[in-house]
Amino acid sequence: MTSSDNDPRPAESSDSAPSGSEPPSAGHEAPPIESTSDAPEPSLDDTPAHGYAPPPAYHPPTYVPPTPATGFPPPGYGAPGYPPPPQYGEYSGGYPGAEYGYGAPAPQGNNGLAIGSLVASLIAIPLIFACFAGTVASIVAIVLGIIALNQIKTTGQSGKEMAIAGTAIGAFGLLISLILMVIVAAAGV
Numbered sequence: 001m002t003s004s005d006n007d008p009r010p011a012e013s014s015d016s017a018p019s020g021s022e023p024p025s026a027g028h029e030a031p032p033i034e035s036t037s038d039a040p041e042p043s044l045d046d047t048p049a050h051g052y053a054p055p056p057a058y059h060p061p062t063y064v065p066p067t068p069a070t071g072f073p074p075p076g077y078g079a080p081g082y083p084p085p086p087q088y089g090e091y092s093g094g095y096p097g098a099e100y101g102y103g104a105p106a107p108q109g110n111n112g113l114a115i116g117s118l119v120a121s122l123i124a125i126p127l128i129f130a131c132f133a134g135t136v137a138s139i140v141a142i143v144l145g146i147i148a149l150n151q152i153k154t155t156g157q158s159g160k161e162m163a164i165a166g167t168a169i170g171a172f173g174l175l176i177s178l179i180l181m182v183i184v185a186a187a188g189v
Contacts, residue, residue, distance in 0.1 A: 108157075109157070109158070109159075110157065110158050110159035110162060111148045111151055111152050111155075111157045111158070111159035111162075111163065113144050113145075113147050113148035113151060113163070114144075114145070114148035114149075114152065114159035114160070114162040114163035114166065115159065115162060116144045116148075116166075117141050117142075117144035117145035117148055117162070117163055117166025117167060117170065118141075118145075118162045118163075118165055118166035118169070119166075120137050120138075120140045120141035120144060120166065120170065121137070121138065121141035121142075121145075121165070121166045121167075121168075121169035121170040121173060122169065123137050124137035124138040124140075124141055124169070124170060124173040124174075125169070125173050125176075128173055128176055128177045128180065129180075132177055132180065132181060134173055134177055135173075135174065135177040135178075135181075137170075137173070138170045138171070138173035138174035138177060139170070139174060140170075141166050141167070141169065141170030141173070142167055142170040142171055142174065144163075144166065145163045145164070145166040145167030145168075145170060146167060148162075148163035148166070149163045149164070149167070
């Protein structure tokens with residue numbers, strides 16, 4: 001509270017305050033510290049002294065239980081491009097090309113026993129002249145060929161020609177082996 005010419009001494013005021021406890025006013029005045037008789041008396045109502053009303057009482061929202069799911073979407077939200085699922089026992093198939101269900105897969109390639117019969121019969125021919133060891137190979141070729149023909153008939157695999165060739169060459173090798181045994185036995189070697 002200085003004068004306008006920046007003098008550090010307090011400026012004299014032409015107004016004199018009736019009480020000596022208040023400083024002279026210089027433009028900005030602080031609120032009174034002491035309680036004056038002008039202040040309103042506190043009342044018994046709930047309105048606070050600053051003039052604001054108390055907040056309203058809190059009422060929690062009521063709980064609404066969810067509705068049970070029916071399994072169907074609400075109207076207007078379904079998938080429009082799909083037909084309803086078929087009833088039990090009415091399944092008509094599936095993907096195109098799956099008309100045969102879950103059966104065994106289509107057999108691929110040649111029957112392994114037919115290949116084994118042909119190989120055993122081709123090995124038997126040279127072994128016949130080496131101590132008659134081709135006799136056992138010829139018998140193996142005939143047995144594998146007959147089993148292969150039965151498997152090919154039931155499964156529909158390929159290799160029927162190899163099984164027939166293995167059986168025929170094995171039978172030919174067994175016949176030659178028996179003829180050679182008779183000749184060797186008659187010669188007495």
